[in-house]
Amino acid sequence: MTYHPKSDFIAVMMERGFLADCTDYQGLDEALLQGCQPAYIGFDATAESLHVGSLIQIMMLRWLQKTGHKPITLMGGGTTKVGDPSFRADERPLLGPEQIDANIAGIRKVFAAYIDYDSDAGNAARMLNNAEWLDDLNYLDFLRDIGRHFSVNRMLSFESVKSRLDREQSLSFLEFNYMILQAYDFLELNRRYGCILQMGGSDQWGNIVNGIDLTRRVLDHEIYGLTSPLLTTSDGKKMGKSQSGAVWLNGDMLSPYEFWQFWRNTTDADVGRFLKLYTELPVEECNRLGALEGSEVNAAKVILANEVTALLHGREAAAAAEATARGVFVDAKTARLNIKTYPAQVSALPTLTLTEEEVSAGISVVQLFVRSGLAKSGKEAKRLIAENGARMDDAPLTDAGLMIDAGALTSPIKLSAGKKRHALVQLG
Structure with a gap:
């Protein structure tokens, strides 16, 4: 310090x-x-x-x-x-x-x-x-x-x-x-x-x-x-909550990637204020970034997410979370997660680890979305798939009845709900 x-x-x-x-x-x-x-x-x-x-x-x-x-x-x-x-x-x-x-x-x-x-x-x-x-x-x-x-x-x-x-x-x-x-x-x-x-x-x-x-x-x-002051976001929400619940500061209760995503999803109107409160960037720089508009403000949100995450989890974790969000850890040839080339980025994702017994008879992709936290219920997972909001290894997922077995888990699978929420499924 x-x-x-x-x-x-x-x-x-x-x-x-x-x-x-x-x-x-x-x-x-x-x-x-x-x-x-x-x-x-x-x-x-x-x-x-x-x-x-x-x-x-x-x-x-x-x-x-x-x-x-x-x-x-x-x-x-x-x-x-x-x-x-x-x-x-x-x-x-x-x-x-x-x-x-x-x-x-x-x-x-x-x-x-x-x-x-x-x-x-x-x-x-x-x-x-x-x-x-x-x-x-x-x-x-x-x-x-x-x-x-x-x-x-x-x-x-x-x-x-x-x-x-x-x-x-x-x-x-x-x-x-x-x-x-x-x-x-x-x-x-x-x-x-x-x-x-x-x-x-x-x-x-x-x-x-x-x-x-x-x-x-x-x-x-x-x-x-x-x-x-007791902070609320510009849209009136209580600070500390997200769609999936409390935004915990302990890494074993909320992954650095999920923490990074919370800040990356900050509303435009809150960027400048949050930069001054939650980072150590000079006030003049916070004001400059907070004044950006349109697509430019997204770069300010990435800076906010990186700075806040670096204070809590370290620079390496912040960089890994950003890379995870950008999807650079996916092997260009196979479109599968390259855990050997990008171990830090892959480990930044929330991870569901299954046993061989759990997948011996196959496990439905709907259940994987629920157990990984990407959907609150099977009904929500099926709706996500039906509305083309679900992806597996960055490919559109269209079959809600798809079963995953041990052979499909020889390397980790990345599940995505929309553009910003991801989870890793692997065989323990």
Whole structure:
């Protein structure tokens, strides 16, 4: 990672579109200019990977470190046992300690791609787990020492709670305590590690303000909060979702090729904004690329996909994904996948591996489309074939009754649904 310690973190946040609100712009700016400062974002361990919806916060931590400060990635080993009610219609399912630990292990892989935990520049990142101080809290002591600083009237006024109550949807006492625990996290991080800043999405504003108020009351320390906008795409869709589900950041849950394709399919109106948020290209270049129109904007989308994929999975994976999308890994003479000549490109595709037992009596091509994730049902796969949207090894597939046996799988088969979605089928 290249460091720019003379850069202004607040200026970067504003210039690139990360900043929604801040509790004290001037005070925070002056504190950051005094030298290396710790700041944190919390991530609850509700799944084995974060998805694209969390990437804006991860990039904020990356820029924090690049401008000379110390990021803290706080894993919610404790708070995940409660569940954040912010802007949810129902209570999160409760997870056990083993599942939470497994989820944290999966999420840890993502952070390592963006943040340097071994920096010798004096600002190495820390990964902490709030179970360290939450698991052993004495309930009565906590109520007496911490709970007395919270006003229920004020907590009910926060939008994340108010919106739930306005819709007459149940809010459990367990969930109601979440904001107190998150506030206590900020207090403990300030007390233990000198952390002066909590960042998060704008839906976390109330929780962040609670932590600032609690720390001032208990420790009389000046600390700050900064939020990013909650992003939706220009067509109103929630960031982090695709037609096939969540866009996971862990490569074993979503292949680099599928991740690349998600960014390549960005709508024209979002290209410039996403380049500034999710890449490190200069702002002037992001604006130039974002202003392209017509067929030229497709080149900007490829740059966006390459840059974002390279940050997470590496340059080689990004290049392989682009080559896969362009189809250059297909042998010109045989029209079959050349796994020896283009191993990286071939491996970039989502892959369905079959056993010899599964194909001993043949397996229908319709079933392969379903099992590879290119169709949600056999009915959808048959419709895709009937409408000439299905291809096998880049040749039109017209027979929905086609059976595939082991002899057809002496080399991998590429299935395609439309021009942009592909999968590999091979014999294990």
